[in-house]
Amino acid sequence: MDAWSTQDLYDNPVTAVFQYQGLWRSCVSQSSGLTECRPYFTILGLPAMFQAVRALMIVGIVLGAFGLLVAIFSLKCLRIGNMEDSAKANLTLTAGIMCIVAGLCAICGVSVFANMLVSNFWMSTANMYQPGMMQTLQTRYTFGAALFVGWVAGGLALVGGIMMCIACRGLVPEETHYKAVSYKSAGYKSGTGYEAKKVPVVETNTIKSDDGRRSYPSKYDYV
Numbered sequence: 001m002d003a004w005s006t007q008d009l010y011d012n013p014v015t016a017v018f019q020y021q022g023l024w025r026s027c028v029s030q031s032s033g034l035t036e037c038r039p040y041f042t043i044l045g046l047p048a049m050f051q052a053v054r055a056l057m058i059v060g061i062v063l064g065a066f067g068l069l070v071a072i073f074s075l076k077c078l079r080i081g082n083m084e085d086s087a088k089a090n091l092t093l094t095a096g097i098m099c100i101v102a103g104l105c106a107i108c109g110v111s112v113f114a115n116m117l118v119s120n121f122w123m124s125t126a127n128m129y130q131p132g133m134m135q136t137l138q139t140r141y142t143f144g145a146a147l148f149v150g151w152v153a154g155g156l157a158l159v160g161g162i163m164m165c166i167a168c169r170g171l172v173p174e175e176t177h178y179k180a181v182s183y184k185s186a187g188y189k190s191g192t193g194y195e196a197k198k199v200p201v202v203e204t205n206t207i208k209s210d211d212g213r214r215s216y217p218s219k220y221d222y223v
Helices: 048-073 085-128 145-171
Strands: 005-007 017-021 025-030 035-039 141-143
Touching: 017 141, 048 085, 048 145, 085 141, 085 145
Parallel strands: none
Antiparallel strands: 005 017, 005 141, 017 025, 025 035
């Protein structure tokens, strides 16, 4: 977008020409509807902060594009070979970090440019209304639509990156912290199934006497 800084028309009686500037070119729009733009043909002649804003926006756009591409491949509905859930979790975390950095770059770049506009605006205002001198007409620039779009886009990228970093925890398979221990019961043998423990059966109705003959208990045996 070219409308990073737009001409302030508050004290300007001439409204036939409207100027606005961007990071890469400056444009002039006339009341007849004709718009002419002229790119910046110099790099070293631009202020250092202006070039820093350019670099931040380029890094933010590149990281945001790569983060979006990685986030598409990390979707659970998209299978690439035998990709496990742990690999998708790593891809989601990587995409989230890229989006967070992209959002920070966009917010920082737009904020630096807005700070430059505010400083230049008040310096131009002070020169216009100097005491004891004739009021001079100077071109002042204010916030353009691109600044608000940049703030909103950077905030959305930052929130989306944080949400992806949080969502990657749900893709990691849960691992138990306790070691599995196998317990064997008294009548269980692995590989042969369950075998009941053999308990000797004692006949309570008959008791063998000392000489080996079977005799039945009498009523005095329980005393």
